[in-house]
Amino acid sequence: MNKTHIVLLLMATLFAACKVTERIGDNRHIYVQREGREAKNWKLIWHDEFDEAALDTSKWSRITPGTSDWNRHMSVDDQLFRLDNGQLYLLGINNPDTSIDHRPYLTGGIRSKGKFAFQYGRVEIRAKLENAQGAWPALWMLAEQNRYGAYPRNGEIDIMEHLNHDTIIYQTTHSHYTLNLKQTDHPPHSGIAPLPGDGYHVFGISWYPDRIVFQLDGQDTFTYPRVAGVDPSQWPYDQPFYLLIDQQLGGSWVGEVDPAQLPVQLIVDWVRIYQ
Numbered sequence: 001m002n003k004t005h006i007v008l009l010l011m012a013t014l015f016a017a018c019k020v021t022e023r024i025g026d027n028r029h030i031y032v033q034r035e036g037r038e039a040k041n042w043k044l045i046w047h048d049e050f051d052e053a054a055l056d057t058s059k060w061s062r063i064t065p066g067t068s069d070w071n072r073h074m075s076v077d078d079q080l081f082r083l084d085n086g087q088l089y090l091l092g093i094n095n096p097d098t099s100i101d102h103r104p105y106l107t108g109g110i111r112s113k114g115k116f117a118f119q120y121g122r123v124e125i126r127a128k129l130e131n132a133q134g135a136w137p138a139l140w141m142l143a144e145q146n147r148y149g150a151y152p153r154n155g156e157i158d159i160m161e162h163l164n165h166d167t168i169i170y171q172t173t174h175s176h177y178t179l180n181l182k183q184t185d186h187p188p189h190s191g192i193a194p195l196p197g198d199g200y201h202v203f204g205i206s207w208y209p210d211r212i213v214f215q216l217d218g219q220d221t222f223t224y225p226r227v228a229g230v231d232p233s234q235w236p237y238d239q240p241f242y243l244l245i246d247q248q249l250g251g252s253w254v255g256e257v258d259p260a261q262l263p264v265q266l267i268v269d270w271v272r273i274y275q
Contacts, residue, residue: 020275021045021118030144030240033120033275038208042122042274049270050088055081059116063109063244069251070138073107080108080247088268090247092135094259105257109246117144117240121275123159124204125245125268129195131165132264134257136248138162139203141241148236152179155236157212160203163254168192169203171214173224176233183234191222200269212237243271 020043021031031045048059055062062076073092082089090108095101129137138161143154156174163170172190177183184190193216195201206213214222226235247266250257 019043029114029116031116031118031121031273031275032240033118037275038120044272045121045275046116046118046273047271049086050083050268051086053083055083055088055110060110060112061115063111063246069253070136070246070248071109072251073103073105073249074109074246075101075106077106077108080106081110086269090137090245090266090268091263092132092247092249092265093263104259105249105262107247107249109244109248111242111244111246113142113144113242115242116273117242118273118275119238119240120207120209121273122204122206123243124202124272124274125159126200126202126270127245128198128200128267128269129162130264130266131198132258132261133164134250134254134261135264136161136163136251136254137266138244138246138248140244142244143236144240144242147239148176148233152176153233153236154239155241157205157207157237157241159205159214160216162195167195169195169216171222173212173237175236177231181231181233183230186230187225187227189224193221200267207237209238245271 020037021033023031048056063071063074064076065071065074080091092105092107095104095106125139139159141157146154148154152174153176158172161170170190170192178189191214202217204215206215211223211225213220245268
């Protein structure tokens with residue numbers, strides 16, 4: 001995308017955003033969709049085309065290590081992040097120097113926490129997934145604010161997760177209702193969708209006050225509705241969420257990593273948010 005197109009897209013985004021969203025008080029990075037927009041046309045409010053030479057730190061932070069399966073290999077090391085020809089490359093690699101960092105693998109990921117969050121709208125992420133035993137690329141969302149308490153009470157929205165060499169993706173919601181109360185079938189909290197070919201795909205959701213519609217390449221694949229008459233923890237999705245994009249490795253779900261199949265990459269072309 002050339003500079004003229006970028007400027008025009010940015011101007012259109014800013015103009016549209018001021019009419020469709022509210023930015024409340026000191027939290028200017030949080031975009032809350034105005035009431036009554038659910039039945040109207042989507043308008044672009046925020047995006048990243050990854051056309052710059054470096055990651056836009058006004059929008060993203062690198063994900064730091066943690067103790068969970070998904071982040072135990074996360075690192076902010078430069079070798080896990082690359083921007084080239086309008087694509088962001090997030091890598092999972094064999095650790096080249098375990099004398100300093102004893103972990104066998106290192107992985108890269110970004111998140112918008114504290115820099116961009118939104119309540120209701122449409123997410124579209126164009127990305128390409130590479131395969132490897134132990135590879136676990138994910139596009140997902142967590143609550144920006146602590147409205148309901150410790151995880152999982154604020155909920156989690158997994159736009160896309162992919163395992164190993166699978167030809168399907170997983171699209172899931174997690175919450176106190178599904179994880180602790182074990183209410184995974186009333187309503188079903190997860191769906192799968194076939195992933196044709198090994199090229200780029202657009203992964204997304206359309207998020208409304210009463211449902212989350214998961215999508216692949218513009219087609220609806222799975223819907224998680226708000227249900228009346230059940231424990232209120234079923235729907236923590238009435239608050240702002242931020243984005244996470246990461247190339248994870250290993251864990252109890254995806255299984256052991258085959259180091260011979262590394263490095264592996266999650267390649268992101270763009271991220272676009274509408275309300």
